[in-house]
Amino acid sequence: EVQLLESGGGLVQPGGSLRLSCAASGFTFSTYDMSWVRQAPGKGLEWVSAIGGSGGRNTYHADSVKGRFTVSRDNSRNTLYLQMNNLRADDTAVYYCAKDRGSGWYNFDYWGQGTLVTVSS
Amino acid sequence: DIQMTQSPSSLSASVGDRVTITCRAGQTISHYLNWYQQKPGKAPKVLIYAASNLQSGVPSRFSGSGSGTDFTLTISSLQPEDFATYYCQQSYSTPATFGQGTKVEIK
Numbered sequence: 015e016v017q018l019l020e021s022g023g024g025l026v027q028p029g030g031s032l033r034l035s036c037a038a039s040g041f042t043f044s045t046y047d048m049s050w051v052r053q054a055p056g057k058g059l060e061w062v063s064a065i066g067g068s069g070g071r072n073t074y075h076a077d078s079v080k081g082r083f084t085v086s087r088d089n090s091r092n093t094l095y096l097q098m099n100n101l102r103a104d105d106t107a108v109y110y111c112a113k114d115r116g117s118g119w120y121n122f123d124y125w126g127q128g129t130l131v132t133v134s135s
Numbered sequence: 136d137i138q139m140t141q142s143p144s145s146l147s148a149s150v151g152d153r154v155t156i157t158c159r160a161g162q163t164i165s166h167y168l169n170w171y172q173q174k175p176g177k178a179p180k181v182l183i184y185a186a187s188n189l190q191s192g193v194p195s196r197f198s199g200s201g202s203g204t205d206f207t208l209t210i211s212s213l214q215p216e217d218f219a220t221y222y223c224q225q226s227y228s229t230p231a232t233f234g235q236g237t238k239v240e241i242k
Contacts, residue, residue, distance in 0.1 A: 049231070051179075059171075059179065059222055061231040074229050110178055120226035121169060123190070125178035 016040040016124045018111050023129030030101050030133070036094040036111030036126055044068050044089035047114040049122065050096050052107035052131075062109070063096060064119060079105075101133045137161050137225050141234035147242040154210040156237045158223035163203045167227035170199055170208045173236075174219045182221075183208065213239070 022034040034050070049064040063085035066072035073085050084097040094111050108128040115123035138161035148154050158168065166186040171179035181190045183199035186206060196211040210217055218241055223234040 058236045059173075059224070059233040061233070064229075064231075076230050115184065117185070118167075118226060119229070120224070120231035121184055122171075122179075122224075123181055123184070125180070127178055 016113065018113060018124055018126035020109065020111055020126045020129040023109065023131045025132045025134065026101055027135050028102060028133055031097070031099045032101065032131060034096040034098065034109055034111075034129060034131070036096075038092045038094065038111075038113070041113070043087075043092040046116055047072075047119055048085075048087065048094045049112045049114070049120065050085060050094075050109055051112050051122075051125075052105075052109045053128075054104070054107040057107075060107075061120070065094070098131070101131075103133050105131060106133045107131060136230055137164060137228060137232050139223055139225055139232050139234040141221075141223055141237050143237060144235065145238040145240060147240050148213050149242045150213055150215055152213045152242075154213050154217075154239060156208045156221055156223075156239075158201075158206045158208070158234050160204045160206075160225055160227075164225045164227035166202050167225055168199075168201065168206045169224045169226060170197075171222045171224065172217075172219045173222065179222065210239075 017039045019037045050062040064074045065085045082100045086095045110128045111126045112122040113124040115121045168186045170183040173179045187199045
């Protein structure tokens with residue numbers, strides 16, 4: 015059974031940093047591209063970042079987070095990360111990790127339960 | 136970025152109704168279109184991928200159609216558990232983009 019378990023969310027002041035983790039199990043993690051998608055309170059879904067499978071050489075970020083967020087992965091630990099720096103109030107959201115189904119980018123077949131990031135003073 | 140526009144933004148329907156949600160892409164995206172269902176406090180769940188393919192385990196009352204710029208999600212007979220918000224999403228190009236969502240409420 016595929017499972018994705020996010021952690022690392024919490025309350026942080028504007029300008030602060032957080033690192034989110036997503037522990038994966040139930041599939042060959044290194045084979046699949048992975049993404050982070052966020053949802054601000056009461057709002058819709060916004061793709062944030064993506065990383066390729068084996069080696070993770072390919073990474074992509076939304077313009078809204080480019081230069082502040084960095085996606086990475088440790089295939090030996092079956093874990094996806096999102097390093098978030100210089101956080102702003104509009105980064106407040108539930109952050110989901112999502113697994114690609116393997117037929118090109120951004121075709122998400124499994125999602126984690128999400129972790130809440132609140133940026134506030 | 137490819138803009139995805141859903142209509143309607145919300146709808147009220149009764150159990151047993153046929154429900155149709157449309158999604159329009161700002162440029163052609165071939166069949167690179169996914170549909171998700173989200174219930175309050177829960178993660179999204181994929182219903183349809185590649186415009187018309189039913190995700191394993193999803194009831195057959197859900198179906199998707201379309202290609203190019205215009206797509207449709209149809210629920211043939213609405214069930215109580217189908218009251219939720221539905222999102223379309225294009226996977227044609229980076230950045231992936233979602234529609235604004237369609238909330239299906241009980242009439």
